[in-house]
Amino acid sequence: MTEPTPYPRPAGAAEAAPPSVAPAPAIAATALTKLFPTPGGGTVTAVDSLSFTVARGGVTGLLGGNGAGKTTTISMLLGVLLPTSGRVDILGVDMARHRHAVLPRMNFSSPYVELPHRLTVRENLTVYAHLYGLTCVKKRVQELAEQLDLARFLNRPSGGLSAGQKTRVALAKALLNDPEVLLLDEPTASLDPDTADWIRTYLERYRARTGATILLASHNMLEVERLCDDVLMMRQGRIVDRGAPAALLARYGRTSLEEVFLDIARARTTATGADTKAEADAAE
Amino acid sequence: MPHDAIPQSGIHPAADFSLRRVGAMVLRYWYLLRGSWPRILELAYWPTMQMILWGYINQFMASSSGWVAQGAGVLVSAVLLWDVLFRGQLGVSVSFLEEMWSRNLGHLFVSPLRPTEWIASLMVMSLLRTLIGVLPAAALAIPFFGYSVFGLGFPLIAFFANLIVMGWSLGLLIVALILRYGMGAEGLAWIVVFMLAPVSAVYYPVTVLPGWLQTVAWGLPSSHVFEGMRGLLYGGTLRWDHLAWATGLNALYMVLSVGVFLYGFHRARVRGALLQTGE
Numbered sequence: 001m002t003e004p005t006p007y008p009r010p011a012g013a014a015e016a017a018p019p020s021v022a023p024a025p026a027i028a029a030t031a032l033t034k035l036f037p038t039p040g041g042g043t044v045t046a047v048d049s050l051s052f053t054v055a056r057g058g059v060t061g062l063l064g065g066n067g068a069g070k071t072t073t074i075s076m077l078l079g080v081l082l083p084t085s086g087r088v089d090i091l092g093v094d095m096a097r098h099r100h101a102v103l104p105r106m107n108f109s110s111p112y113v114e115l116p117h118r119l120t121v122r123e124n125l126t127v128y129a130h131l132y133g134l135t136c137v138k139k140r141v142q143e144l145a146e147q148l149d150l151a152r153f154l155n156r157p158s159g160g161l162s163a164g165q166k167t168r169v170a171l172a173k174a175l176l177n178d179p180e181v182l183l184l185d186e187p188t189a190s191l192d193p194d195t196a197d198w199i200r201t202y203l204e205r206y207r208a209r210t211g212a213t214i215l216l217a218s219h220n221m222l223e224v225e226r227l228c229d230d231v232l233m234m235r236q237g238r239i240v241d242r243g244a245p246a247a248l249l250a251r252y253g254r255t256s257l258e259e260v261f262l263d264i265a266r267a268r269t270t271a272t273g274a275d276t277k278a279e280a281d282a283a284e
Numbered sequence: 285m286p287h288d289a290i291p292q293s294g295i296h297p298a299a300d301f302s303l304r305r306v307g308a309m310v311l312r313y314w315y316l317l318r319g320s321w322p323r324i325l326e327l328a329y330w331p332t333m334q335m336i337l338w339g340y341i342n343q344f345m346a347s348s349s350g351w352v353a354q355g356a357g358v359l360v361s362a363v364l365l366w367d368v369l370f371r372g373q374l375g376v377s378v379s380f381l382e383e384m385w386s387r388n389l390g391h392l393f394v395s396p397l398r399p400t401e402w403i404a405s406l407m408v409m410s411l412l413r414t415l416i417g418v419l420p421a422a423a424l425a426i427p428f429f430g431y432s433v434f435g436l437g438f439p440l441i442a443f444f445a446n447l448i449v450m451g452w453s454l455g456l457l458i459v460a461l462i463l464r465y466g467m468g469a470e471g472l473a474w475i476v477v478f479m480l481a482p483v484s485a486v487y488y489p490v491t492v493l494p495g496w497l498q499t500v501a502w503g504l505p506s507s508h509v510f511e512g513m514r515g516l517l518y519g520g521t522l523r524w525d526h527l528a529w530a531t532g533l534n535a536l537y538m539v540l541s542v543g544v545f546l547y548g549f550h551r552a553r554v555r556g557a558l559l560q561t562g563e
Contacts, residue, residue, distance in 0.1 A: 071559075079394070080394055081553060119316060127311055133304065
């Protein structure tokens with residue numbers, strides 16, 4: 001892996017507030033709600049009045065069990081899913097009204113949203129580089145290929161790659177425009193420990209180099225403990241607790257974030273931290 | 285360099301409509317097409333087979349039917365122009381389906397790509413696919429049957445333009461239906477256009493149809509194009525009235541189909557279908 005170099009902002013990319021003004025949060029969700037219809041004619045609440053902000057430059061984890069609303073939340077932050085009510089601002093821009101002003105400044109990666117299988121890695125990255133309005137496309141693609149150890153695969157169809165290689169290609173696509181806000185949905189899902197560690201290291205370096213804001217949804221507690229300086233714990237579409245990993249451990253009286261996760265997923269403790277591990281264990 | 289260190293000066297929205305992003309999407313579909321020679325061959329295969337089949341029917345009918353004999357190459361012209369409509373529609377629908385099959389919509393629409401730019405790229409690809417499909421068949425008709433559809437001259441361009449635009453409108457409506465009903469509606473891409481074939485009066489005059497169906501036929505740009513084509517082959521003059529009707533109806537249908545597509549796209553964002561679609 002080579003050291004990444006700064007990349008000029010793509011054409012059309014908007015700029016943020018001048019230094020004298022306190023910048024808006026990187027991400028601000030206000031009373032965000034999403035209801036989905038059910039076959040019976042009712043509705044199910046996937047996300048329920050979610051309000052949170054993510055400061056610029058931080059790495060925030062979105063933790064929760066299956067169906068907690070993490071992917072729905074990320075989809076609404078990206079604007080590919082419209083909220084039933086509530087508001088999303090990214091870098092101070094209202095996503096409902098000016099989404100296209102901020103899209104060049106953000107990006108997204110998920111193992112569940114694929115790149116065209118029959119296109120080669122180089123072709124896929126080239127197409128997206130043009131979509132993001134990059135200049136010097138060939139140079140940027142080559143640069144990212146070297147940084148993410150993809151140079152050997154550039155001319156291979158994306159569909160023929162291993163899971164780890166696909167994840168690196170998806171990450172390369174997500175980093176093409178050097179995003180200020182990077183949303184990652186389970187970035188190391190189904191990867192072997194070595195590849196997952198490699199990805200985490202890369203993300204740490206990327207954040208350190210660019211000061212980017214990263215929001216990642218994950219089921220991997222070790223990953224969250226390692227990467228995140230803030231964690232949003234979700235259950236049934238709501239944020240039930242929030243804090244730095246160390247603060248959450250202390251609040252719940254646990255030694256690992258996994259134990260905290262289980263407490264929250266099984267609704268054994270409250271967000272105030274009134275219940276302790278001992279109380280929770282006793283309740284079992 | 286940290287992002288906060290970049291000089292900042294307020295929000296400047298990205299261009300409303302970017303030809304570069306249209307070009308990026310055309311490049312994406314072109315990469316797909318050029319990467320598979322069977323796909324390119326397939327584009328030209330059916331129009332050529334149809335042309336050969338209808339060419340021999342035309343030859344046979346010319347010897348036994350005065351109507352066919354008087355209009356030199358009327359059936360060959362009809363089949364080639366019908367393929368413009370069919371390939372035009374298929375070009376839009378199949379390029380869209382490529383995104384569904386590859387589950388790529390989620391990535392595309394978190395990028396700055398706008399739906400209108402995507403529509404434009406689908407139309408450009410439809411034009412390319414139609415030219416690749418129909419031009420070889422039209423060229424082969426010359427040595428096979430001694431008939432050149434290019435002999436229609438300038439009106440051919442007008443017929444071609446009207447039929448491909450009608451194909452785009454139809455393609456966008458089908459895309460909207462697939463966005464609404466998912467991949468279960470995928471088959472519509474290959475069958476819907478054939479519902480219009482009987483009332484488009486491709487191989488016979490509109491007057492052959494029963495009265496009530498003639499009313500339906502005159503509401504289709506394709507019927508006016510095929511009547512115009514026959515007018516040219518039989519009378520030697522271009523029927524401007526048919527051309528005007530075809531163009532006016534196409535303008536109306538294009539506005540409606542773009543509106544339906546954009547509404548379908550909006551509803552897909554409401555339902556979360558952009559991230560969930562796929563095989």
